[in-house]
Amino acid sequence: IRTWVVKYEKKSTEIRWKLLPIHAAIIFRAPVFVVRTFIETYPESVMLRDVQMMLPLHLGFRHNPKDEEVLELLLNECPKAICEPDIRGRTPHMLCRDGTFSAKFLQIYSESWSLASSSKKTPQSYNRDKHLENEVRNQLEENRVNYIKQIDISQSQYSERVTILNDNHEKEIRKLPEDAR
Numbered sequence: 001i002r003t004w005v006v007k008y009e010k011k012s013t014e015i016r017w018k019l020l021p022i023h024a025a026i027i028f029r030a031p032v033f034v035v036r037t038f039i040e041t042y043p044e045s046v047m048l049r050d051v052q053m054m055l056p057l058h059l060g061f062r063h064n065p066k067d068e069e070v071l072e073l074l075l076n077e078c079p080k081a082i083c084e085p086d087i088r089g090r091t092p093h094m095l096c097r098d099g100t101f102s103a104k105f106l107q108i109y110s111e112s113w114s115l116a117s118s119s120k121k122t123p124q125s126y127n128r129d130k131h132l133e134n135e136v137r138n139q140l141e142e143n144r145v146n147y148i149k150q151i152d153i154s155q156s157q158y159s160e161r162v163t164i165l166n167d168n169h170e171k172e173i174r175k176l177p178e179d180a181r
Contacts, residue, residue, distance in 0.1 A: 001042045015142070018051045026059040032069045039077055046078040053087040054095075062095035067171040079112035 007019040019027070022038040022045045035056075039046060046056050054062075057074045064070065075082060085091055093109075100111070 001038055005162050015038070015051050017052075020045050020048055021070060022046070022048075022056050022181045023054075023059055026056050026070065029064045029067065032073060034066070035070050036073060038075065043077065046074055046081065047084075053085075055084055055086075055092070057081040058086050058095055061092040062097075065096045065101075068102060072108050075108055075112040079115040081116075081150040082109070082112045083116045111131070122145050127147075 001021050003074065004018050005022060005024070009016050020042075021040070022035065025034050025038060048056055050059070053079075054094045057071070057078070060067070061076055062069045082092060086095075
């Protein structure tokens with residue numbers, strides 16, 4: 001429940017995706033009791049982001065907006081998530097393809113928005129914010145390191161190709177008669 005599952009790009013150290021079980025459960029539309037169990041076991045998971053900086057609430061709106069029970073559970077656990085942007089600056093509701101919700105859910109959504117935008121800092125929220133800030137910094141550093149590795153690999157591959165082309169060119173020149181060189 002606390003273990004990240006990571007997939008890397010082929011022949012690269014760049015992360016293609018990374019998920020906690022709660023992310024996967026939401027993406028694959030697990031029943032609400034599964035999501036609830038993950039939250040009860042690891043409450044901080046509702047504020048942990050995937051490689052696209054999406055929270056579980058982003059994924060809920062994106063992959064299963066019809067399951068208001070899961071969305072309500074996520075909103076109740078962390079109302080602040082409703083205002084959090086992903087890597088592209090999108091808040092969770094912006095990812096919803098079909099914006100048809102019940103009146104009950106719209107009320108919960110509205111209350112969450114009000115709580116999130118007017119919430120006062122508590123020691124717990126301050127610690128959670130610091131944790132998220134550190135997570136974002138770590139993710140940015142990881143992305144920077146992976147980018148540098150890619151550049152190094154690309155430069156190395158380029159140098160190897162130039163060397164091979166030069167060697168092949170010299171071999172072809174040697175095959176020519178002496179007066180044609």
